[in-house]
Amino acid sequence: MLIIPVERAVDWRRPPWMTLGIMLTCLLVFLFYQSGDGRRMGGAVAQYLDADLDRLEAPAYETYLERRIRLEGETGLTSRLGTVKDLMAQDQRVVLAHVLLMDADFYHYLLQHQSVIWSTEERSYWSQHRIPIQTDWVSQTSALAAGVVPAELSLADLISYQFLHGGWMHIIGNLLVLFMLGFTVERALGPVKFLLAYLFCGAVSGLVWAGFNWGHYLPLIGASGSIAGLMGMYVALFGRQRIRFFYFVGVYFDYFRAPALALLPVWIGKEIYDHFFAGATGVAYIAHAGGLAVGAGLVWLLGRSWLQPRETFFEPEEDEQEERFRSAYSQAMGRIGALDFEQARLQFEALWKRYPQRLVLLEHLYQLAKLRPDSEAYRDRARELMQVTQAQHQPERMLAVWQEYQGKGQPHHPLSAEDHNRVFFAGLRSGDLKTAERVFERLRATGDRTLAEEACRLLAAEFEKRQMTPKARHYRDLLGRLGA
Structure with missing residues (x-):
């Protein structure tokens, strides 16, 4: 069963660049860095089989699995034990070699118990051939080199493991969910805070998983813990608001609405239950639970300060x-x-x-x-409309408002010289010289000599440019009288 919040739609006018950047980074790491894992494992398997190490390790691996099932209660390993027995019976050496080489816990078990498992001659042979394979090939695979290994925990690995994936289905599934959640949380927090919160949730979920698997060498990789953190942040941001969720069960899917936070305990409870009862599925359920909890906790603790959502998020x-x-x-x-x-x-x-x-x-x-042309409100609205239409580059509408006001409002509340001057320039720019001349007369009547002289000079120049000599001469003469 899958339940994902899908309350918001993507606004491509404001693309989620950080979310897209994380997705691209994961894809590039998978295509270029992790693509070398096949070559590394191929070299390891070839040397492993050439040395016939499977003949030494396979019986020991069968005993190792039985011991963990019987003494440590890890019943989820029962299916793996059955698979190993089948591979041994069918002499599927290549597949069996992959299984043995990829179990890092088994390798360290052999290092610690080789004196009990094999004779002196066998131990010497195993050490001579197996340790170089582990060092030169297996340990260089991306999961062991940059994944979270509880027995060898490092801060760098808590960041790098978030960009590694175990296969195409793994990365495609993670990136789809990352996009569905990421663009909303990024819109709320902004790209920088979103990235820091994303990495922090991933690091804490890795720590939680390492805590439950302390001392083991099997690595954790994938963005699932970070994505679970985004899911926790997502529902915490919406709080008690009823939002839309998408759910998928078997082949059926649909949408429903519920208070955002109502799903948080359901998600966490499901992950904890699966951790204890789902068996050896290879899914880091406890890391998901940790990510969900830390994501929601970040918003609750810092939502009024450092992680306060942007105001535009709630629009x-x-x-x-x-x-x-x-x-x-x-x-x-x-x-x-x-x-x-x-x-x-x-x-x-x-x-x-x-x-x-x-x-x-x-x-x-x-x-x-x-409706009340004698009111100051009419003058104020006319002035505001002229200013707005000027800002929106609608000179025709501005001139029309001015002309209408001259017949209705000007006798009661005259416009200022500055108002007429703005309209005058709009008339010139639009090429409406007749209106510009009428505006000039109104401007001249205000008594503002400086603006009137400048407008007269511009009219004379405009008519000269159009080779309308009588008009140009008229305004040149008038300019001389205004300046006298």
């Missing part, structure tokens, strides 16, 4: 935002339909503050203010 998704806007917009339009203009104005003002990028809201406020 609704685009679809939800659009639905909320449409609902509020419809209500405000309904007020206009009911001729309740004051309430409509209040609702549109609230929407304009929340959605300042939607020019239609300011247009409605302008039209409502125009």
Whole structure:
């Protein structure tokens, strides 16, 4: 059974670069660094079989497994014991050699108990041939060289093991889940904090696994512990909010909604149960449980300080935002339909503050203010609309608002010289010289001599450029009178 939170959709306008970077790193490590493992194991198996070491080790391995099953209660090894017996009976030497060489715990068991297992001559032969194979080939494989080995634990291995994988199915499964969780957590924390939290969760989950397997030499590799940490952070970020989960059971899959944190004890409990009762599956269940716990714990402990989610993380998704806007917009339009203009104005003002990028809201406020052309509110809305349309490079709309205001609001509350000057430049840039001339006359009437002279000079230059000599001469003469 698989249950994964899928509350958020990917916003490709803000790609999860750190998540994608981690995925790419894992893939490159698998393709280039770990690709050498086949060559290393091939060399090890060849030398191992040439020396007939399987004839010495296979009976000892059978005894070793029986001892662990009978004396240490590791019943999960029963199936491996059966496989080894079958391989020995069928003389499948190559496959058997792989099994024996990859069991690092068995190798160290032989080192410690060789005097009991073999005669002096056999011990000498084994040491002469087996130890170089282990040193030169097996120990150089990626899992033993960079994985978490509890008996030889190092800080570097707690980081490097997170980027190693045991095969194509392992890496594909991990990267898919990493992407599904990573882009949401990265959006909440930011790329740098996300990376540090990801690596920390992986390191702690590796430590937890090592603690439960202390003294053993079998390595741990894979990003599963780190991903479990992301899952813990994911649900802790949403807290008690009901979010969407994807589940897969057998061949059936679907979605359901539940409080985010409700799934955390279920996940942890399942991993702990599988650790004790699932048998020797090769899956590091206890590392998953550790990752889940540390991921959620990080958010709970540091969620109000260093790991505090970004404010943008809690913004609704685009679809939800659009639905909320449409609902509020419809209500405000309904007020206009009911001729309740004051309430409509209040609702549109609230929407304009929340959605300042939607020019239609300011247009409605302008039209409502125009119902009282003698009010200062009409002047203020006209001025605001002209400034916004100028910023959005809509000079035609800016000029239209100015022209309309001249007939309705200008007699009551005149625009300032600066307002006229902005419109004048918009007229020049759009090539509407007739409107620019009208704006110039309004600008001239304000008494601001400096702005009027500059506008007159620009008009004269523009008409000269267009070879409209009478007009250019008119403004040159007028410029001389303004400067007198």
